Amino acid sequence: MQLIWLRSDLRLHDNTALSAAAGRGPCVAVYLLSPQQWLEHDDAACKVDFWLRNLAVLSHSLGELNIPLLIRTATHWHQAPQVLLELCQQLQIEAVHVNEEYGVNETARDAAVAEALEAKNIGWHSYLDQLFFKPGSVLTKTGTYFQVFSQFRKVCYERLHRSLPGQVPAPAPQTALDIESDKVPAQIEGFEAPGEHLRSFWPAGEAEARRRLDAFVDAQIDYYKSERDFPAKPGTSQLSAYLAAGVISPRQCLHAALQSNQGEFESGKVGAVTWINELLWREFYKHILVGYPRVSRHRAFRPETEALAWRDAPEELLAWQEARTGLPIIDAAMRQLLETGWMHNRLRMVVAMFLTKNLLIDWREGERFFMRHLIDGDLAANNGGWQWSSSTGTDSAPYFRIFNPLSQSEKFDTEGLFIKQWVPELNGLNKKEVHNPADLGGLFGVADYPSPIVNLSTSRQRALAAFKNLPSRQDAGGGHA
The missing domain is CATH 1.25.40.80 (Serine Threonine Protein Phosphatase 5, Tetratricopeptide repeat)
Structure with missing residues (x-):
C-alpha cells in the first residue's frame, strides 16, 4: 500500500505525488496537524482555517475515489518521523509520496522523515510540484x-x-479499502476561527x-x-x-x-x-x-543591511498595525488586510515602504505581522516582498527610491474609491481631499480620523541618511515595482 502525505498541495488534479502514489497501487492519504509549528511560523488563524476548510472538501473528493484521508497530530515537526513511521507500520505501507516543500525547517523535517522510513525499508519518494x-x-x-x-x-x-x-492526471477510483477516513477538525486550539465575513471572501475547494x-x-x-x-x-x-x-x-x-x-x-x-x-x-x-537559506532564518538577503539603525518605536508600529497612521491609503490597506486576510499587491509595497522607510522600523516586524494575518501567507513571497521594499533583498528597490504614500494614493486610487470603502469616516471628503485630510487643517479636518503620525519629507530624509551610513552599500537596480 502507498501513502500520500499531503502538505501544501490540497488538491486532486495535477497533484504529482498523489498521481504517482495512486498509480502504484492502493493508496491512503494522511495530513499532519502541527499547531505548535504553525505558531512558530506565524501562520495566520484565517490561513489555518482556510487549510482545514480545503482539507474537508478534498477529503470528500478523495472519498469518492475510495482514498481514505487520515488525520494525525505531530504538534511540532520534530514529531513527524515518529508519527509517520507508526502509521506506516500499522498500515504496512511500502512507500510514502510527497511533493517537495522549501525552507530550512521543511527541508530538515523531510530529511528526518526520509531517514526514519528508509531505516525500516519503507520507500520515500519526493516530487517537484x-x-x-x-x-x-x-x-x-x-x-x-x-x-x-x-x-x-x-x-x-x-x-x-x-x-x-505538463500536468498529471487525477487518480482513478480504487477498490474500497477497509479504512475509514478521519473527520477533519473545524478548528484548532490556539487559532481563533475567523468570522463568516472573512470566510465568504475565500470559499474552499x-x-x-x-x-x-x-x-x-x-x-x-x-x-x-x-x-x-x-x-x-x-x-x-x-x-x-x-x-x-x-x-x-x-x-x-x-x-x-x-x-x-x-x-x-x-x-x-x-x-x-x-x-x-x-x-x-x-x-x-x-x-x-x-x-540563500539565511532568508529563512530572519536574516537580510544583503548582509551589509544588517547594520541598519532601525528605530524602536512601539507606538508607531502599533498605529501602523491598527490602521491609525493618519495616512488614508495606508490605513485603508491595513484594514483590508485585517478584515479579509488579504491585501492588494501594490498596497503591500506601499505599506511596507512606509513602515521600513518613513517609520524606519525593521522589516522583520512587518513580515511577521503580515504572516500572522495573511490567508495567502507564504514565507518565500512574503519575505521576498518585504526585503524588496526595505532595500535589504534581491533586486531590491534602490534605497533612495521611497514610495510617497500620498502620490501613490493619488495615482492608483484617484477617485478615492478604495479609501472610502475601507475608511468610511472619510466619505464626506471629495476626491482631492480624501488622500490627505490633514491638509484641511484642524478646523475643517475629520473629527474621528487621526493626524499623520509622521512627516513624510523629514522621515524620508532620515531613512536616506540611515542607508547612506551603511558600511558598504551596493546600489541595486531593477525591482518588483
Missing part, C-alpha cells in the same frame, strides 16, 4: 543561484521554450479555485497589466491563497494563461505575459529560499 523548475537547476553561468529576477526570468523563458511542464482562474483568464487577464495596480478595480486573479495552499497548481495557472495567449509567454497579449511574469516571481523567491 509547486515549482516549474527544481531549485538548483536554474543557475548563473558560474553555477550560483540568481540574485536578479530579470536574469532568472530569461533562463526560465529559455527552458519553457524547450519544454513546458478546487472548484472555486478553478472558477476564479477561468473567470480571470476569460474576462480579466487582457487588462491585467493596466489594471493590476488599482486596488479599487478587480484587476488581479485573487488566486494567491489557493496557490499557497496548493488548491490549484502553478502549472494549471500557466497552461490557462498560455491558452488565452496562443501559447506565448514572451509576446502576444501583454496582460497574459505580465501575469506569467508574476508566476515566475513566485518561483524566483522560492529558489532564493533554497539558494
Whole structure:
C-alpha cells in the first residue's frame, strides 16, 4: 500500500505525488496537524482555517475515489518521523509520496522523515510540484543561484521554450479499502476561527479555485497589466491563497494563461505575459529560499543591511498595525488586510515602504505581522516582498527610491474609491481631499480620523541618511515595482 502525505498541495488534479502514489497501487492519504509549528511560523488563524476548510472538501473528493484521508497530530515537526513511521507500520505501507516543500525547517523535517522510513525499508519518494523548475537547476553561468529576477526570468523563458511542464492526471477510483477516513477538525486550539465575513471572501475547494482562474483568464487577464495596480478595480486573479495552499497548481495557472495567449509567454497579449511574469516571481523567491537559506532564518538577503539603525518605536508600529497612521491609503490597506486576510499587491509595497522607510522600523516586524494575518501567507513571497521594499533583498528597490504614500494614493486610487470603502469616516471628503485630510487643517479636518503620525519629507530624509551610513552599500537596480 502507498501513502500520500499531503502538505501544501490540497488538491486532486495535477497533484504529482498523489498521481504517482495512486498509480502504484492502493493508496491512503494522511495530513499532519502541527499547531505548535504553525505558531512558530506565524501562520495566520484565517490561513489555518482556510487549510482545514480545503482539507474537508478534498477529503470528500478523495472519498469518492475510495482514498481514505487520515488525520494525525505531530504538534511540532520534530514529531513527524515518529508519527509517520507508526502509521506506516500499522498500515504496512511500502512507500510514502510527497511533493517537495522549501525552507530550512521543511527541508530538515523531510530529511528526518526520509531517514526514519528508509531505516525500516519503507520507500520515500519526493516530487517537484509547486515549482516549474527544481531549485538548483536554474543557475548563473558560474553555477550560483540568481540574485536578479530579470536574469532568472530569461533562463526560465529559455527552458519553457524547450519544454513546458505538463500536468498529471487525477487518480482513478480504487477498490474500497477497509479504512475509514478521519473527520477533519473545524478548528484548532490556539487559532481563533475567523468570522463568516472573512470566510465568504475565500470559499474552499478546487472548484472555486478553478472558477476564479477561468473567470480571470476569460474576462480579466487582457487588462491585467493596466489594471493590476488599482486596488479599487478587480484587476488581479485573487488566486494567491489557493496557490499557497496548493488548491490549484502553478502549472494549471500557466497552461490557462498560455491558452488565452496562443501559447506565448514572451509576446502576444501583454496582460497574459505580465501575469506569467508574476508566476515566475513566485518561483524566483522560492529558489532564493533554497539558494540563500539565511532568508529563512530572519536574516537580510544583503548582509551589509544588517547594520541598519532601525528605530524602536512601539507606538508607531502599533498605529501602523491598527490602521491609525493618519495616512488614508495606508490605513485603508491595513484594514483590508485585517478584515479579509488579504491585501492588494501594490498596497503591500506601499505599506511596507512606509513602515521600513518613513517609520524606519525593521522589516522583520512587518513580515511577521503580515504572516500572522495573511490567508495567502507564504514565507518565500512574503519575505521576498518585504526585503524588496526595505532595500535589504534581491533586486531590491534602490534605497533612495521611497514610495510617497500620498502620490501613490493619488495615482492608483484617484477617485478615492478604495479609501472610502475601507475608511468610511472619510466619505464626506471629495476626491482631492480624501488622500490627505490633514491638509484641511484642524478646523475643517475629520473629527474621528487621526493626524499623520509622521512627516513624510523629514522621515524620508532620515531613512536616506540611515542607508547612506551603511558600511558598504551596493546600489541595486531593477525591482518588483
